[in-house]
Amino acid sequence: MSKAILTDVTKCIGCLKCVEACKDVNHLEADVPRVWDKNDGLSAENWTSIIQKHGKHYVRKLCRHCLEPACVSVCPVGALRKTEIGAVIYDSAKCMGCRYCMMVCPFGIPRYDWDQTVPHVEKCILCYDRLKEGKQPACTEACPENATIFGDRDALLKEAHKRIRENPAKYVNRVWGENEVGGTSVLYISDINLDFLSYQTRPVDMPLPKETLPAMEAVPYAFFGMGGVMLGLSWIIKRRMKLSGEKSNKEDSTHE
């Protein structure tokens, strides 16, 4: 039972209620523009933001909670975790601050407390604590226009396709988050192209962890293969030396 958020860009009025609710629930402080902020409104203190595009299109940006998250696959200490309920959550007690998750995120979501001496990674956790209590995330609850709604991923996908079907002139015929990088738990339907939210631009894309899979699978082969090659080489050379009558067992005593 994977949960998800569906945002209908055509319905959003850009009131920022979701952002405010997010800040309240997650105890985020007031934010000020910093040199290290990206230009998308997200920061260590803003886990969601609203971007205004082409006049009156308001696009909410937040962690996409990928079905096969790159950040989770690369974290060397497993500080990031994809929960059964769908949220990708962060354990600050495990984190060692390598920032690999920030590098690999296809949507450029995780932020860092650059100004702190004890910095952590900051990103939306889909209000995991609220989900466990059976509530919905603060942002979807706060939305006055029901532009962003919460529910089962399958049901929301159906709803998204239904809305597009009923109003094909209004929407771009695509549900963002359905297939990109293997699918995400945050879905969008929109009347404008939303590719700017992502580094990926192809609608159907391989989950990023699969990119490293061949190399990671080759690890034992490379390890023992190199060991085998070296042993073989040394055996052949030693034998050849022995055959040509050289005393080859001297090096242990003379060269240490």
Add this chain to the structure above:
Amino acid sequence: MNRVHNTKIVLWLITGLAAAIALNRFVFGLGATTNLNDEVPWGFWIGFKLSWVALSAGGFVIGAIFYMMKREKFHSLVRIAILTAFLGYSAFIVSLIFDLGLPWNIWHMIIYWNPNSPLFEVGWCVMLYTTVLVLEFLPVPLENTSRYATVRAFLQKFRFPIVLLGIMLSTLHQSSLGTLFLIMPRRLFPLFYSHIIPIEFFISAIAGGLLMLAFETLALHWMYRRTLETDLVHVLCSVSVWILGLYFLVKIGDVALEGKLGLLLDGSWMSYLYIVEMLLTTVIPFVMFVMPKWCANRRVQWIGTSIGIVGVVLNRIDIGGFAMRDATLWYTPSWMEVVLSVGILSTAALVFLFIIETFHVWDIQPRDPEALSHTPPFFDRVSGTWLGSPKTSALTRHTLAFVISFAVGMALISGKRLHAEGIENVTVRPASGIDTLCINGNRDSQFVEFPHQAHIGWMRSGRISSVTIDSLHYVLGAGADSCIVCHHLDVPGEKLSNCWECHTSMYSEVDFFRHDWHASASGANLKCDDCHTPGETRTGRTARKCTACHPSYTFADTAGYGPNAYYIPSYVDAMHKLCVSCHTIESRVIKDKPNLALCSTCHRTGTPPGLRAGMKWDVSLPRFDNVVLPTPVRGIR
């Protein structure tokens, strides 16, 4: 001139500078020390550091050549290669302590496992390989003491498996450092991204390791003024030629097979970076070393090895940071990043020099020329004082170098915690005492008092008619019944001004006084002398007061101010922080008020009913693309 001492002084100077910056890093954090940001979380540090690992590859390559392939002539390089590798990896680990956000958690990798992560694999390999290197090198410091003879004998007995394990681990992590970047196919610039980065990293590490050893040998001979084992450097260079050639073929072949040759020649910044990198890493050293005559020339060896090393370093820095999407737009390394990295290297170099002078690492143990017993006492050139025995005087000078550059470093770092920059928030104080609200609209701490009960009384008595949802549109249109009656200056002749005509900026406070409008023919059409006294410097302070022309300006305490004093909040602040803030509280108590806290009350799509002809509805929206809306301040009171 004593090359050894001068080199050491320089190294101590850099180390001292870096020590100050290391302090800055831990006291004030990463943001205060580096230019890393959310767009470029990995930068110069990671890339430079990766190159140290690559240049340390000599340790396992020489191990393989000497122990596995039994090439006896590399014997004199074995210990120095292992020492280089050990110090390279140690420097890598030390620099991680500065680079990681939470370095005290670095050991978490031992207990929290995530075998899917390439970084996890690299981490374990580096830990194990550093241990292997310690075991490989340990017999050297132990050989002078008979006390540890058993330990030494034990280590030598297992030398072959230890070296073999070292080779296996190195193969793994030299390539896995490339695997780190496989997961960023769209983030790394296409020219630099390849599915065989691990293989490219492995090959370039072997070449880099060999070149580094050749360079080291040259440098040590230069420093200690010893005749050069030209033969060995020659051999190293000529071996590396084949690896450089292979690397070139793999790189270019990969680019060609992936169909990216067009990108190579498109004249973009990245293509130039790639071409320069290829020239430095492969083409120039290859051409220099491929001809036997040149390869034996010592000057060519110096230049060729240096260029090759710079190339490998550049390659790692590119992939670790510069070739990332938009990185050049967002990131240039700060001087502190560079100095700290170089400082860690100089510390490693000092340790290296100490070890080769103390233990039998080289075939001949070099002596510090000034530390020899027959050296005459050294007198300071300036003061003419004796600085003590050569050893003491060296210690004095090194300490002095360190302390001075540490002090310089402390002076250079700003030593300031990064504080909030940008737009200040308007402080709106909640009613304190009875019901008076203090509004700091001008942000000059001169609060405007807002007696709320009195306003309610005025509204009841008809002085202000009650505001209904429909008439809210007057807020935008500045109708007679709007807030503007109380809250705004009475702009002469323009009672129907739109908010944005004064609050011209969406996000930052502006000067209400529009100088250009006053001076222009289509505006007030005033001459300079109408406001500024002739002969005096024309500034806002010396100009006539606004009230001289506009006696109806009744804003509190403005009589004494010139035009510059009329700062007004941004549009967003005016609407959200002043109006909405109060109404958020009010809406909980009084039900018949318009719920301004509900954004959709104002922000509606379509034309609102009752919008009069000629009025603009779109006033509240900025008219440029891709705007990030400012986030509300948490906990509006």
